Amino acid sequence: xxxxxxxxxxxxxxxxxxxxxxxxxxEDLKASFIASDDGPGIKLHxxxxxxxxxxxxxxxxxxxxxxKPELFVQIPSQYEGRVIINGSSGQVxxxxxxxxxxxxxxxxxxxxxxxxxxKNHIDINATSGNVLLKLKTTDSDASWHLQxxxxxxxxxxxxxxxxxxxxKTEGQTGDGTYSVQMKTSSGNITVE
Numbered sequence: 001x002x003x004x005x006x007x008x009x010x011x012x013x014x015x016x017x018x019x020x021x022x023x024x025x026x027e028d029l030k031a032s033f034i035a036s037d038d039g040p041g042i043k044l045h046x047x048x049x050x051x052x053x054x055x056x057x058x059x060x061x062x063x064x065x066x067x068k069p070e071l072f073v074q075i076p077s078q079y080e081g082r083v084i085i086n087g088s089s090g091q092v093x094x095x096x097x098x099x100x101x102x103x104x105x106x107x108x109x110x111x112x113x114x115x116x117x118x119k120n121h122i123d124i125n126a127t128s129g130n131v132l133l134k135l136k137t138t139d140s141d142a143s144w145h146l147q148x149x150x151x152x153x154x155x156x157x158x159x160x161x162x163x164x165x166x167x168k169t170e171g172q173t174g175d176g177t178y179s180v181q182m183k184t185s186s187g188n189i190t191v192e
Contacts, residue, residue: 001028009082013054022095035069118142124182141174147183156192
């Protein structure tokens, strides 16, 4: 557990490990790592205004294809700073966060987000992984920018000021207060 007082940015580097991020009612960030071995675990580094969460490397885990480790990060619901996630091939699952900015960078892992509504700026960039955003309410104040190089984009509700090209879908819901940018090179983007 880590106190987030004076922390403005949380960096999470999960490599090829599956990552689960969620919001919960508490004051401190909680990080846990589940692995089938007794190898190295989480590295936490706190510096001025920043918290870095990463994993100690262990080549044996990359070779074990049956039992992949998982990283769980629970962020206090009152945290309103920035959350920046970097990974290579690990899956990313995110449930509601109140962070001012949620930024996710991935290469080949899928990114799944499950939110009640859009309450922050979202910036997703995946190379070949699919991106899925599930919303409980579709009338969030958001400005939407979805871009793929060669795959499909689908959004399950209508957008105001809608524009559509071969590679981009843009538009707005509500007042367009929050920017939602999702970009993939060869993965699909779905908003439902």
